[in-house]
Amino acid sequence: MPDTPHILRNARIVLPDAVIHGWLRIEDGVIAGFSEGDAPAGNSLDLRGDLLIPGLVELHTDHLESHYAPRPKVRWHPLGAVLAYDAQIAASGITTVFDSLRAGTDIDGGGLGSELLALTEAIDEARRGDLLRAEHRTHLRCEIPSPDVVEVVQDYAARFPVDLISLMDHTPGQRQFRDVEKYFTYARRSGKSLEEIKALTELRMTTGAERAERNRPQLVEIVRRRSIPLASHDDTTAGDVEQSAAEGATVAEFPTTVEAAARSRAGGITVMMGAPNLIRGGSHSGNVAAEELAREGLLDILSSDYVPASLLMAAFQLPARVPGISLPQAVATVTANPAAATRLHDRGRIAAGLRADLARVQLGGTAEMPVPVVRQVWREGRRIV
Template identity: 70%
Template sequence: MTSGAEAMADGAGTMTGAIEIVENARLVLPDRVETGWLAVTGGRIAEIGEGPAPERGLDLRGDILLPGLVELHTDHLESHYAPRPGVRWHPLGAVLAYDAQIAASGITTVFDSLRAGSDPDGSGLGSELDALAQAIADARASGLFRADHRTHLRCEIPSADVVDAVRAFAERFPVGLISLMDHTPGQRQFRDVSKYYQYAGRGGRPIEEIRAGTERKIREGRALTAMNRPALVALAHAMGIPLASHDDTTLADVGMSRAESVALAEFPTTLEAAQASHAAGITVMMGAPNLIRGGSHSGNVAAQDLAEAGLLSILSSDYVPASLLMAAFQLPERVPGIRLPEAIATVTANPARATGLNDRGRIAVGLRADLVRVRIAQGVPVVRQVWRAGERVV
């Protein structure tokens, strides 16, 4: 059981105010929603009851109480560190600003997505990866974090230095998840090369430069992938790190993932890939922005289609942290067969279970008191308060 002192040392105490009893709340439990109360002791949920609380506590006035959200894939940290091309912010300042936004979105456990491997066109952090990782380690050691931060290494397979970068990183910092990514134009996310040109041209790069870089990526990508993917898989298995495969598109992609004992299918781009992943016992994750926007910005399969087919297990905020909570509340409206507890599980219990975090993700006796108070305003879920291990952080 986590004590209050341990919670503070782990970074949960950025705001004072431990809770003992919460009353008059609409509790989203694993199988139902009921009006009731809960008690917290030592950072854990000690009791849950229906109706009035046995003694006065924090009155939520009918607001919704959820488990803290668990985020497995957010690209948002790097945009705080590199907000403009060629601009680098102070690493610790960037990490803390990002942490505040994550917590304010109701996320109490986050896997910070850091890209390993240099892109041939010069994008990516390259050696600067360590600067961000050290800032995360420093903030954690100093108890500055509101959320519980873990590391998700996004490994760009057709990168000449990716294996060395991952090995060096893992020697210095803990890694909670590794994803195998291949953004070579003409396959996976960018099967339609014209979509890749649109994506690559967002920063105003000349089309001639983009075309030349695309040809180089296609030419060199195949050999690098054949060499790097098995090396990364072996490295992850040797270190006991769960694997995710990014943008599986074909049955062959899923067959490879299955052979590699991949646990998580991140953003499969086709219905057939999602179906095959689900049948193979690989957990399917899709982007919350995809659901909210009604489709993929890359022209791939819609998250709602997978939800309607019973294939969607996890939502990720991807590039908009606030989208996670909004998508979870929209899911029952878009797919009538999904109830609110099941929808909330896609952003709490399911991602926690997929990464072995069995002490969180549900409102249940004995689990961590990671909790989010939510009020619906004009159809939008608004985060009002957040507790991590019973300590208020927002």
């Protein structure tokens, strides 16, 4: 990291409660100070009036899978996939990313659950070689009806750090896929025939509940024993939320109904929704729209989910879509709020003494539909884009 001070001047700086036009100083990888007006003398970079925001914090992206498995039955070089994914993450303004890696194999042996270690070892290799732009942390997506999920998580947690665990149940007929026809459409991406998908769907529906009931408490015990932040996933009913709260969940990932989001918030659980949902104007699965939750005051965090660039775009479109939400509040949904939810109190805000994780953003598009362009990104004061 640089030892000499560096000043970013002529910037519109997005603070937690205001936007100021001024300068910011970086020293030894942290924010040493900032103010309105002209910058003090010293080595400086003119941002030409562009916005300067905290580096984004992404809690749930499974986009690495798109690089590693770009086509059905195709596997790319693991390290090459990690580096391409990391470059796209950084170019999206994300300086801290929780790589959402699936734990547990599918009932038919498909999916990427069996390749969890290959991807983790590739990330670890890139980290040891100082090849990564963003800071990578691990989010284990635990598919609780999986036949081997408990054993996989136990083995993984004994060998690697785990920074977030989510409990997922994609059994057709409930939660995200209450509409089974929607599940059929989603499952066709696997390349299987409709007849094969229907047969597997019936098998999942008959075995999923029993496995989930057995596996869930064992996974919760692992979380508690290791003090890992816990996220629920696709909570739909009041009962779902009550169970998540009793298990100690602090983040509700993609609740599918207003009721589930409201009950989560009332129980002190932070509500996270997908940025693609906001940009597209609704859920691809037919569930509650992120914009609706934002209008109800029930949206705390945005996640890019499957499109990294959507994270910043959604943050800048949120004030245009929902009157009453300011730009600092919208930016907090992709910076300060996800950082706080995962106990990362050294980042996510522009404040003296915090990490100099920053993104320079220029705006394109229109006032009604802004399209942010990432021009430069710094992590701990070092430029990565």
